[in-house]
Amino acid sequence: MELLCIQSQEHPELPLAELKAVMECEDIDAAIDDVAEGLVVLKDISDDKIEGYYKILTRRLGYTHEVHEMIIKSNTEKLDEDIKSVDWSEYIDENFAVRVKRLHSQIDTVATERRIGTLILENSENIKVNLSKPKTLIRVAAFENDLYIAIERFKLNKKHFEKSKPHKRPFFYPGSMNPKLARCMVNLSRIKEGELLLDPFCGTGGILIEAGLIGCKVVGSDIYWKMQNGTAINLDYYGITDYRTFHLDVRELKMYEKVASVVTDPPYGISTSTGDVDGEEIFKEFFYSIYDNMRDDAYLCMASPHYVDLNPMVDEVGFEIVEQYGIKMHRSLTRIISVIRKKLD
Numbered sequence: 577m578e579l580l581c582i583q584s585q586e587h588p589e590l591p592l593a594e595l596k597a598v599m600e601c602e603d604i605d606a607a608i609d610d611v612a613e614g615l616v617v618l619k620d621i622s623d624d625k626i627e628g629y630y631k632i633l634t635r636r637l638g639y640t641h642e643v644h645e646m647i648i649k650s651n652t653e654k655l656d657e658d659i660k661s662v663d664w665s666e667y668i669d670e671n672f673a674v675r676v677k678r679l680h681s682q683i684d685t686v687a688t689e690r691r692i693g694t695l696i697l698e699n700s701e702n703i704k705v706n707l708s709k710p711k712t713l714i715r716v717a718a719f720e721n722d723l724y725i726a727i728e729r730f731k732l733n734k735k736h737f738e739k740s741k742p743h744k745r746p747f748f749y750p751g752s753m754n755p756k757l758a759r760c761m762v763n764l765s766r767i768k769e770g771e772l773l774l775d776p777f778c779g780t781g782g783i784l785i786e787a788g789l790i791g792c793k794v795v796g797s798d799i800y801w802k803m804q805n806g807t808a809i810n811l812d813y814y815g816i817t818d819y820r821t822f823h824l825d826v827r828e829l830k831m832y833e834k835v836a837s838v839v840t841d842p843p844y845g846i847s848t849s850t851g852d853v854d855g856e857e858i859f860k861e862f863f864y865s866i867y868d869n870m871r872d873d874a875y876l877c878m879a880s881p882h883y884v885d886l887n888p889m890v891d892e893v894g895f896e897i898v899e900q901y902g903i904k905m906h907r908s909l910t911r912i913i914s915v916i917r918k919k920l921d
């Protein structure tokens with residue numbers, strides 16, 4: 577069986593990297609066909625696994641907008657025969673709607689929706705079209721002339737990322753990252769539900785909210801009491817209960833329990849205070865301090881500005897960089913997202 581993933585196109589690499597990281601840590605066994613930017617098909621999934629995988633992906637992913645169960649891959653030429661070959665009663669419950677999403681395709685969306693809807697009606701009994709509140713949504717992703725026809729079984733909570741934007745939280749302070757990127761970074765850290773995630777520069781708690789919402793235990797610390805308190809207010813607001821917060825300098829960090837992942841956005845530039853540490857020095861001090869607080873198999877996912885070279889610092893401390901992605905913020909700043917782990921001996 578197959579799952580169709582429609583992804584954000586706001587970054588050329590992060591959506592696929594996030595999907596691969598979740599598949600890795602959740603042991604999702606499937607072949608990845610990355611058809612085009614924004615369109616990925618997961619193939620060769622066993623029947624008994626598909627529902628579980630589907631639920632995990634819809635619950636966790638930030639940069640994937642939709643996940644659907646594939647029914648058939650067709651194209652504009654052989655659409656009639658392909659639609660006829662499907663037993664639609666297996667998929668459609670009373671009524672349905674067809675919605676087409678174009679990804680690098682010139683096809684006429686409305687005409688294709690009508691054509692597929694009519695063909696389904698002609699090849700089935702006792703079903704109707706209901707465009708406003710369909711019980712079954714048939715989702716079609718069009719790539720060039722290919723049509724990936726799928727059914728929506730579980731919905732992603734798309735509104736969450738709108739509702740959790742920094743200025744909509746009860747405690748706001750400038751400098752919190754976009755919640756989708758925060759979720760993606762949590763996923764890149766390969767953390768699993770129930771495991772412990774730490775953000776030692778937690779600020780307003782943006783990263784911890786995303787980790788808490790996918791079921792991680794979270795710990796946040798910040799040099800300022802005001803931030804510790806604000807993080808707790810925000811976590812409470814989003815219904816996250818399994819958390820602890822501290823206010824301390826990252827250089828004094830000593831966890832009782834080693835963490836399964838660290839996800840963080842350290843301070844840099846003139847807009848964020850670094851306590852009394854200078855510019856790049858904070859990164860090095862952070863690596864030294866965090867190393868012993870991480871499990872040997874833990875991942876660290878962090879953001880940094882392009883002008884700070886992390887390579888010599890991580891190497892000195894005993895870490896290695898395993899993935900890196902650049903996000904252009906403006907002409908003079910690219911944010912680098914790095915996935916780091918302890919060097920294997």
Ligand SMILES: C[S@@+](CC[C@H](N)C(=O)[O-])C[C@H]1O[C@@H](n2cnc3c(N)ncnc32)[C@H](O)[C@@H]1O
Pocket residue numbers: 751752753776777778779780781782783797798799800803824825826827840841842843844848849850851852853
């Ligand atoms: C870029 S902000 C983090 C934003 C955060 N991700 C959020 O969602 O709001 C960096 C944070 O690091 C904190 N900080 C600065 N120097 C620190 C230090 N030496 N130890 C711990 N925290 C520090 C600042 O107070 C600030 O809240």
